[in-house]
Amino acid sequence: MPDLTAVRPAAPHPDEKARLARAVAAASGEILDLSHRIHANPEPAFEEFQASSWVADVLRAHDFEVQHPAGRLATAIKAVRRGGRGSDGPRIGILAEYDALPGLGHGCGHNTMAASGVGAAIALASIADELPGEIVFLGTPAEERGSGKQIMIDDGLFSGLDAALLYHPCDRSHAEARALASEDVDVVFTGLQAHAASDPWLGKNALDALVLLFTSVGLWRQQLRPSARVHGIVREGGTAANIIPDRASGWFMLRSPDMAQYEAMRDQFTKMAEAAALATGTTVEVTYSGLAMTMRNNRVLVERFRANMAAYGVADMDDDPNPGSTDMANVSWTCPTIHPELAICEEGVPGHSTRFRDAARTPRADETTLLAATLVAQTAYDLFAEPALVEAAWEAFRAG
Numbered sequence: 001m002p003d004l005t006a007v008r009p010a011a012p013h014p015d016e017k018a019r020l021a022r023a024v025a026a027a028s029g030e031i032l033d034l035s036h037r038i039h040a041n042p043e044p045a046f047e048e049f050q051a052s053s054w055v056a057d058v059l060r061a062h063d064f065e066v067q068h069p070a071g072r073l074a075t076a077i078k079a080v081r082r083g084g085r086g087s088d089g090p091r092i093g094i095l096a097e098y099d100a101l102p103g104l105g106h107g108c109g110h111n112t113m114a115a116s117g118v119g120a121a122i123a124l125a126s127i128a129d130e131l132p133g134e135i136v137f138l139g140t141p142a143e144e145r146g147s148g149k150q151i152m153i154d155d156g157l158f159s160g161l162d163a164a165l166l167y168h169p170c171d172r173s174h175a176e177a178r179a180l181a182s183e184d185v186d187v188v189f190t191g192l193q194a195h196a197a198s199d200p201w202l203g204k205n206a207l208d209a210l211v212l213l214f215t216s217v218g219l220w221r222q223q224l225r226p227s228a229r230v231h232g233i234v235r236e237g238g239t240a241a242n243i244i245p246d247r248a249s250g251w252f253m254l255r256s257p258d259m260a261q262y263e264a265m266r267d268q269f270t271k272m273a274e275a276a277a278l279a280t281g282t283t284v285e286v287t288y289s290g291l292a293m294t295m296r297n298n299r300v301l302v303e304r305f306r307a308n309m310a311a312y313g314v315a316d317m318d319d320d321p322n323p324g325s326t327d328m329a330n331v332s333w334t335c336p337t338i339h340p341e342l343a344i345c346e347e348g349v350p351g352h353s354t355r356f357r358d359a360a361r362t363p364r365a366d367e368t369t370l371l372a373a374t375l376v377a378q379t380a381y382d383l384f385a386e387p388a389l390v391e392a393a394w395e396a397f398r399a400g
Contacts, residue, residue: 004374009311013378013385016127017308020377023123024370031122031373032366034058035115039361042100045142048075051098051114055139058118062125064137071155073148077139078157081125083384089132090390092380093158093335094120095166095328097143107352108144109169109344109360112369116167119373124380131384136161140327145184147290149327153334161335162390163301163383166328167372169360170341171349175306175316177339179295180229180255181262182325183288187213187232187273191282193246203244204281207237210248212276217252220272228265229255255325259294295329296400298336300393301379305340308378312371314342324351336393340375344368 004025009017024031038051052075056068064079071078077096083089096117097110121137128135138157142148152158168177189210194203217230224230232252238245254269256262270286277284306316328339345359359365383390 004370009308009378013381016381016385017378019127020123020381021374023126024119024374024377027119027122028370030058031115031119031370034118035111035366035369036361038098038114039106039111042105043098044102045099045145045148046073046075048098048141051075052077052139052141055096055098055114055118059121059137062122064121064125071152071157073141073151075139075141076148076152076157077137079121079137081121081128081135083131083133083135084129085132087133089134090162090383090387091134091136091160092383093136093138093161093164094124094376094380095164096137096139097166098139099142099144101144101352104352104354105357106360107354107357109356109365110143112169112344112360112365112372113167114139116369116372116376119370120165120376120380123373123377133384135380143327145290147292147327147330150291150330153330158331158334163380163393164331164335164337165301165376165379166339167376168326168339168341169344169365169368170351171343171345171347172317172341173309173314173343174318174341175309175338176297176302176318177295177326177328177341178257178323179292179329180227180257180323180325181259181294182253182255182292183266184290185252185254185269186249186287186289187252188247188249188285189277189280189282190284191244191246191280194244196242196244200244204246205244206248206280206282207245209276209280209282209284210234210237210250212279213250213273216272216276220268224265225256225261227257228261229253230265230269257294257323292325292327293329293333295326295339296332296337296397298332298338298393298396300389300396301336301338304382304389305338305375305379308375312375314371336397342368342372
């Protein structure tokens, strides 16, 4: 494991930041055990029952007041540790994710995100008696599908936060995240069954409609901006080759770096689905859910996290990484937010792959998990210690 205490953090607050690093190092066994357990027991969106229980148990052991479940989501967590210097101070959110990808497991490395968030909370709890305000830990389910954070926002669980901090694993390190607006689209075509050989003319082929929609999407890409994305899978396409399918369904995702462009894509996709239904004599139901918005990186928090990275010799590559989507972006529209990335593997390993999943359980990923816990805790401490920094972050937020 890395010796986090061997590096003396740059000013401001070097002594306090060194104490936070020592607290992470002292709890490293507990932190990494949590990461490994979550990795070995992957649970998809909204079903993270073991992971959320394990996270809640660790936080209770460190004197957090834990709500689990929190709000409407059975696997959401809100845990609070009040500072010993009174409630007149900032409320800093330390976030964690722990859902896995269906059929792949932790191909996005959320086990490291859960463990690093818990590690940062443990470190801050070790000096809580000296802090004003509140440490607010939020365990956020369903990032991969369903925008669990938006549900938690709607439930009021983010109300009153002065900042929200969450690290993400990557093949490179960046203080600033980029994210595309994204939404899940469920498409169901309904037709009419018939014998595929003796009287196919009596049927209305729902699978033909879905194939036609995929073809339309492929042609549509010529007119989309290079930064836009549309992709999908067939979920259901019939039951037997000799039966005209009366039902076919697909799962698509639309993405764009601009909210206005995204809305235009959404309208066009709906029209394409309706056109496929019209052409095949079927009907269609198009359902959008789980909107993840574009990211508003808070420049004040980004610069402070970048400085804390540099103190540990981690360079910000700042190389315009290929963006995905995240509901952490939704949080960035409610309070000052950052979502920095730290490398857990060599450059070029793609996310959402078996290679990245396997990388999330390696010694290098463990080192990054502990480093992320340290950097998140130190950046949070900067906010607790400097009221002017909190106000500057809010000014940047209001300026957009």
